[in-house]
Amino acid sequence: MLDLAFTAFFLFLLAAGFKRPFIWVLFYLYVDIVQPQVISWGVLSRLPVSLIAFGAAFFGWLVMDRKDDVRFTLRQGLLLMLLAWCGYTTLAAAYPIDAADKWSWVWKALLFAIFLPFTLRTRLRIEAVALVMVLAASALVIDGGIKTAAGGGGYGSLRIFVDSNNGLFEGSIISCVAIAIIPIVLWLARHGTVFPTDWRVWGFACALIFACALIPVGTQARTGLVCLAILCALYLRTAKHRFLIAGGMALAMVIAVPFLPKAFLDRMNTIENHKSDQSAGTRVAMWKWTWEYAKANPMGGGFTAYQSAKVTYDTMEEKTTGSTTIVTSSEVEEVGRAYHSSYFEMLGEQGYPGTAIWLALQFTGLLQMEIIRRRWRKRTGADEQWQAPLAVALQLSHVVYMIGSIFVGIAFQPFILMLIGLQCGLWSYLKRIEAPAPSAARASRQMKVVTARSGTPAQPA
Amino acid sequence: MVDYFALAISHGLLAIAVWRLLARADLDEDHPQPRPAPRKGVGVHGESGGDA
Numbered sequence: 001m002l003d004l005a006f007t008a009f010f011l012f013l014l015a016a017g018f019k020r021p022f023i024w025v026l027f028y029l030y031v032d033i034v035q036p037q038v039i040s041w042g043v044l045s046r047l048p049v050s051l052i053a054f055g056a057a058f059f060g061w062l063v064m065d066r067k068d069d070v071r072f073t074l075r076q077g078l079l080l081m082l083l084a085w086c087g088y089t090t091l092a093a094a095y096p097i098d099a100a101d102k103w104s105w106v107w108k109a110l111l112f113a114i115f116l117p118f119t120l121r122t123r124l125r126i127e128a129v130a131l132v133m134v135l136a137a138s139a140l141v142i143d144g145g146i147k148t149a150a151g152g153g154g155y156g157s158l159r160i161f162v163d164s165n166n167g168l169f170e171g172s173i174i175s176c177v178a179i180a181i182i183p184i185v186l187w188l189a190r191h192g193t194v195f196p197t198d199w200r201v202w203g204f205a206c207a208l209i210f211a212c213a214l215i216p217v218g219t220q221a222r223t224g225l226v227c228l229a230i231l232c233a234l235y236l237r238t239a240k241h242r243f244l245i246a247g248g249m250a251l252a253m254v255i256a257v258p259f260l261p262k263a264f265l266d267r268m269n270t271i272e273n274h275k276s277d278q279s280a281g282t283r284v285a286m287w288k289w290t291w292e293y294a295k296a297n298p299m300g301g302g303f304t305a306y307q308s309a310k311v312t313y314d315t316m317e318e319k320t321t322g323s324t325t326i327v328t329s330s331e332v333e334e335v336g337r338a339y340h341s342s343y344f345e346m347l348g349e350q351g352y353p354g355t356a357i358w359l360a361l362q363f364t365g366l367l368q369m370e371i372i373r374r375r376w377r378k379r380t381g382a383d384e385q386w387q388a389p390l391a392v393a394l395q396l397s398h399v400v401y402m403i404g405s406i407f408v409g410i411a412f413q414p415f416i417l418m419l420i421g422l423q424c425g426l427w428s429y430l431k432r433i434e435a436p437a438p439s440a441a442r443a444s445r446q447m448k449v450v451t452a453r454s455g456t457p458a459q460p461a
Numbered sequence: 462m463v464d465y466f467a468l469a470i471s472h473g474l475l476a477i478a479v480w481r482l483l484a485r486a487d488l489d490e491d492h493p494q495p496r497p498a499p500r501k502g503v504g505v506h507g508e509s510g511g512d513a
Contacts, residue, residue: 002465009472016479020488023479030475039468066489122491128482135475143467150463161464194478194485204474433491 003042010036010044014056021060025119026132028053028112032414033136033168039161054108061119069121069432075368075424076114078361079417083110085354086303093302102303102412109414113421120425121432123386124193129422130184130390131194137415138208140168141178145211148218158218168415175224176404177415178215179231183393183400185209191386223407227400234396281332283340283407285311290339290348300351307336342405358411362402365420368427369395376430387430394423 017024031037031053037044061067086106093099120126144160160169168174189197189205216224232249236242289309293301301308312333319326339345346355372391376384401416410416486493 002468005468005472009476012476013479016483020483022488023482026479026482034471122487122489124482124485124487124491128478128488131478132475135471135478138474139467139471142470143464146463146467161468194481195474 003040003044006036006040007043010049014052017056017060021064022119022125022128024053024056024060025116026128028057029129029132029418030136032109032112032418033133034139035167035169038164038166038169050108054112057112057119058115061115065119066121067118070118071428071432073117073424073428075361075364075420075427076117078357078364079110079114079420082350082354082357082361083107083114085350085357086110089300089302089350089354092299094305095302095307098307099303099305105414106303106412109412109417112414113417113424116418116421117425117428120422120429123383123429126390126422126426126429127188127191127193129418129425131188131192133415133418133422134181134184134188134208137168137177137181138211140174141181141208141211141215144174144178144218145214148214158220167413171219172221172223172404172408173410173413175216175219175221176227176401176408176410177413178212179224179227180397180400180404180416180419182209182212182231183396185212187386187390187393191389223404226407227404230403231396231400234399238392281313281315282311282334282337285313285334286337286340287344290344294347294351298352300347300349300354303349305348306339306345309337310335311337339409341407342409342411345409345411361420362398365398365423366395369398369423372427372430387426390426394419394426398423 013023013027013030017027028050031049037047037049086103090096090099090103116129120129140160144158147158147160158171160174162169164170168177185205185208188195189201191197192201195201213228216222216228236246239245286306286309289311290306293305293309297305310333312331314329314331317328317330319328339348343355346358350358369391373388373395375388376391377388379385379387397419401410401419405411482488
């Protein structure tokens, strides 16, 4: 039954693209986020669905879409440089077979992020991409949220659809992404036109945000909790009724704490007391190792270079009985642990050049969204109200991602690369409507000349 | 059961969204030209174009 439903939905999206080829771009976003081929055991699991969707999206744009006003932006250039650099490090990788395995999905995610802005030619397309990203991620978030509320979950044991540790199905990654989409959910609820704002839209948005906030509880990923705290602080910075919202947040926390599972509270306590925690100990030791590794290999070791890591560290445990506290120290040795941080993942795998390009990509994103916010926030036109809030939403999502990235290796997470593609698209679109591209401007001038010759006053552009 | 519910609600909304997008002329052009109604005896020349 599930397989049949998935296949029907797959065919529906494929067919819809023949009427409006842009739907194929949305189709790829959906396939890459929900991964129906992983959840389903039927026909879809045997088909290269991701490749089909990617091919359809590219073909639709190449053959059926307008390309006269296409621009290539600075950040797409950075993405292209990153793609080329990753290709080079894969060829020179310390572990060529495993590196090729990671490269097989990284290149696709990077290429799509470069391609996506070309297709974002209208306001509705930008909204549609944001909407499909949120709704596709909502499948995972609603599932995880309900299971958490019903008492399921635990570190590494919250099962979202499948027992998989890949992509968005991994606990720390979905925690970070779930919190990162909250600002976009709010923007869609306020400014959406596909689902215009009303009580049903706000009802769903609030329920979804609640589910997003539950994901860090369900996965017991501390990253998510840190991301949520940062997001709340950032909202308070710009909110109009900040005292009211701060009071509401405090009240929600007071009500929520007694209902949180003890395992979750115990684990969150280790944020402060990380010395007793092995997972946190590994992180710090791996970061030290990577720092030294980058000094020895400034060009990076290629994907999965962490396999050569060998780290030892001490964990301390305190036991208090009466007035006596016994501190037990034990040495732990680990081999080939993951980086547990996107920044160190970049440093170890892509070396200094790759890290520099990646950091430039992140910070130019924050900067461009800030420029859009300042340029558009004081405009008063009826169709000039959505731009600044979207830039703020995308900026907040990006900050959440960059904070989460400190603790999780998600440097090439496709969902985040889509978010970057959306930022590039918004930047490029707003530039275009403010100053048309040379070919479009030429066409516009020619039209005005023709109109003037025919003796009718030209309409304002 | 929870899996089915989560998939049904998200995919239902996705399907409605795509359905609505199919009917929206502004998906491909921000200010789509209204389709000229066929009128007998009146040429298209001399008519002013909509906003560009």
